[in-house]
Amino acid sequence: GQNIDQPTEMTATEGAIVQINCTYQTSGFNGLFWYQQHAGEAPTFLSYNVLDGLEEKGRFSSFLSRSKGYSYLLLKELQMKDSASYLCAFMDSNYQLIWGAGTKLIIKP
């Protein structure tokens, strides 16, 4: 079967670093996506990993280990505007996205 799991909520301090983990199980895999979604808005694309390793993009980095079914999103130098939900999703063998429930990230001053 397929499943994907991420924490429901996390809290971090402005200026700090936070890591949001995502684990998944699937027989067919075509990549792992991270999206950011602010309340009342549609998701916006953050990153895509299809090979093992770390992809860095400014303050955000994403890591993938296919053998472990594990990914994380790393956010550095947190800003108040980073308060949002972060959705991980993997693409299955049918090129369909399977979504996690999202992690609500709360940034405190």
Place this chain on the structure above:
Amino acid sequence: GAVVSQHPSWVICKSGTSVKIECRSLDFQATTMFWYRQFPKQSLMLMATSNEGSKATYEQGVEKDKFLINHASLTLSTLTVTSAHPEDSSFYICSARGGLDYNEQFFGPGTRLTVL
């Protein structure tokens, strides 16, 4: 990057009426479009997948006669909520796939539907 628009952004209607939501890919041809529904504090729920020129594939539990999807061209898909009821009130989001990067989905801004 690729741009997807949705119209309307929000709509309020009376119970029993039908509402049509449009999803357009503005600068690329979308071979596949997806319709999602999202209830407050919940994740995205895929309703259906549509490929241009063919019938949509609905997810289990989604009534195809209630949620009519048309994907008549490579840049336009429509979702019609027929005989809407208050429980259909939700945030409806479309996404489109196509262009140079086949794997990425580009999301529209969403449509907030409130049924009174």
